[in-house]
Amino acid sequence: MSKWRTIIKTFMYSILMLCYVNGFAQNDRLNRAQQLLQSKNADLAKLAIDSVIVNPETKGDFVSWTTRAYIYFEIYKRSDKLKLYSPLRDTIISSLKISNSLKPDETFATNNKKLISNISAGYFNLSKVLLMDSLNYKNSLMAYNKFKENFILAEPGTNFNARDIEYYLAAGSLYSDIFNKDNKNTSAQEIAKLTLMKVLDIQPENPSANINLGIMYYNQAVNLGKGLDYGADFSQIDVVQENIIKLAKQAEQFIIKVYKVDNKNVKAVEALHSIYKMLNDKAKEEEFKKKCKELNIKID
Amino acid sequence: MLFFCVISLRFQQPSNYDTNSKFKAVFLYNFTRYFEWSDKKKVGNFVIYIVGKNENLISELKTLASKKKVGNQDIEIKNSYSFDASINANIVYLLSDISKSLADVTSKNKAKSTLVVAESPNACKAGSSINFVVIENKLKFEYSKNNAVKAGLKTNDDIKALAINIE
Numbered sequence: 001m002s003k004w005r006t007i008i009k010t011f012m013y014s015i016l017m018l019c020y021v022n023g024f025a026q027n028d029r030l031n032r033a034q035q036l037l038q039s040k041n042a043d044l045a046k047l048a049i050d051s052v053i054v055n056p057e058t059k060g061d062f063v064s065w066t067t068r069a070y071i072y073f074e075i076y077k078r079s080d081k082l083k084l085y086s087p088l089r090d091t092i093i094s095s096l097k098i099s100n101s102l103k104p105d106e107t108f109a110t111n112n113k114k115l116i117s118n119i120s121a122g123y124f125n126l127s128k129v130l131l132m133d134s135l136n137y138k139n140s141l142m143a144y145n146k147f148k149e150n151f152i153l154a155e156p157g158t159n160f161n162a163r164d165i166e167y168y169l170a171a172g173s174l175y176s177d178i179f180n181k182d183n184k185n186t187s188a189q190e191i192a193k194l195t196l197m198k199v200l201d202i203q204p205e206n207p208s209a210n211i212n213l214g215i216m217y218y219n220q221a222v223n224l225g226k227g228l229d230y231g232a233d234f235s236q237i238d239v240v241q242e243n244i245i246k247l248a249k250q251a252e253q254f255i256i257k258v259y260k261v262d263n264k265n266v267k268a269v270e271a272l273h274s275i276y277k278m279l280n281d282k283a284k285e286e287e288f289k290k291k292c293k294e295l296n297i298k299i300d
Numbered sequence: 301m302l303f304f305c306v307i308s309l310r311f312q313q314p315s316n317y318d319t320n321s322k323f324k325a326v327f328l329y330n331f332t333r334y335f336e337w338s339d340k341k342k343v344g345n346f347v348i349y350i351v352g353k354n355e356n357l358i359s360e361l362k363t364l365a366s367k368k369k370v371g372n373q374d375i376e377i378k379n380s381y382s383f384d385a386s387i388n389a390n391i392v393y394l395l396s397d398i399s400k401s402l403a404d405v406t407s408k409n410k411a412k413s414t415l416v417v418a419e420s421p422n423a424c425k426a427g428s429s430i431n432f433v434v435i436e437n438k439l440k441f442e443y444s445k446n447n448a449v450k451a452g453l454k455t456n457d458d459i460k461a462l463a464i465n466i467e
Binding site for chain 1: 318
């Protein structure tokens with residue numbers, strides 16, 4: 001009996017010893033991962049840290065998770081910065097979130113914030129590239145929303161209204177430009193309308209959005225007129241006139257908002273002159289012709 | 301953010317294309333389907349004579365002339381700022397700035413197989429066969445069959461259904 005007791009006792013000691021040694025081993029692995037990160041050997045560091053964060057001894061330590069985020073960030077920088085979908089980036093973000101949930105000390109909290117800011121800035125740059133270079137609004141918007149989602153982790157309580165206005169105005173301006181150059185590009189027109197309307201949802205009086213939307217409707221009406229065949233019969237002329245009037249009146253609604261706030265707004269006065277001319281409203285056309293002269297706006 | 305800020309401040313430019321001139325050009329071409337000119341006027345070019353100043357309209361009509369014909373006749377566009385009776389036109393179009401000359405123009409074109417078109421109030425009462433008017437922002441036209449007959453044109457009554465009839 002006492003022999004068995006000795007065996008069990010020895011076994012229990014062994015288990016405890018093993019756990020203790022393993023704990024040291026895990027901490028050693030964390031140190032090793034950190035050293036590898038410092039020596040720019042991120043791939044080996046990744047292997048080490050991935051075993052650290054699954055070990056019960058170290059997985060509850062914010063140091064492990066922040067270290068993991070920084071190691072993955074090194075690899076991400078090399079290959080994934082311009083990718084919209086990056087599992088490496090996702091791992092960085094999830095690691096930072098776990099680290100933050102484990103109540104990190106001030107140094108680690110600051111480092112977490114720095115890294116998340118860097119990641120959100122990356123998304124922002126990506127939204128810019130996708131919008132301007134690739135003309136891929138859908139993906140650009142996705143990147144922009146990711147930018148906001150991550151930025152708020154670093155700076156909780158941020159109000160994005162001003163940034164949203166700038167982003168949607170930029171997209172709206174870009175796509176209305178495309179539509180004005182190629183009036184068959186209706187998808188560009190739709191994006192322009194959608195983005196500019198988003199600006200007006202946030203700031204109904206925004207002059208740029210109102211003017212660009214108004215001018216887009218006006219130019220759409222112009223294009224209908226341009227497209228009318230010289231041989232069109234009276235009924236076709238009538239339909240085109242109806243549609244032009246509808247569009248010109250829509251254009252007027254947007255531009256007049258700007259004019260009511262600022263009756264010296266050059267763009268609004270110029271656009272209203274064109275709209276009233278299109279609407280055959282002689283009295284208003286003359287009124288705005290006079291205003292154009294007063295503001296030194298060249299017309300006709 | 302500065303990057304987006306710069307783009308977002310860009311304004312679109314309203315097109316300076318004149319849709320009303322386009323409509324007037326298309327209307328004028330349509331009128332040629334509803335009248336018949338004398339045999340003398342069926343030879344040579346089909347002359348549309350614009351009296352007054354409207355560069356956009358002249359430009360539209362010149363484009364029209366390069367693309368369309370009236371029967372077998374090429375379309376020729378003539379323009380002067382005051383009425384020139386020596387121009388033998390199929391259509392004389394008096395712009396609003398020259399409307400005072402309407403009575404003079406219609407008397408000089410009596411029985412000459414010329415369609416007189418104007419764009420001033422009561423122009424049909426003053427002798428014009430066609431007069432452009434604006435009703436609820438829309439360009440329409442008044443029509444005087446009597447004046448057209450007096451001008452020596454054969455008329456097609458189908459146009460009456462499309463016009464605001466005077467008399």
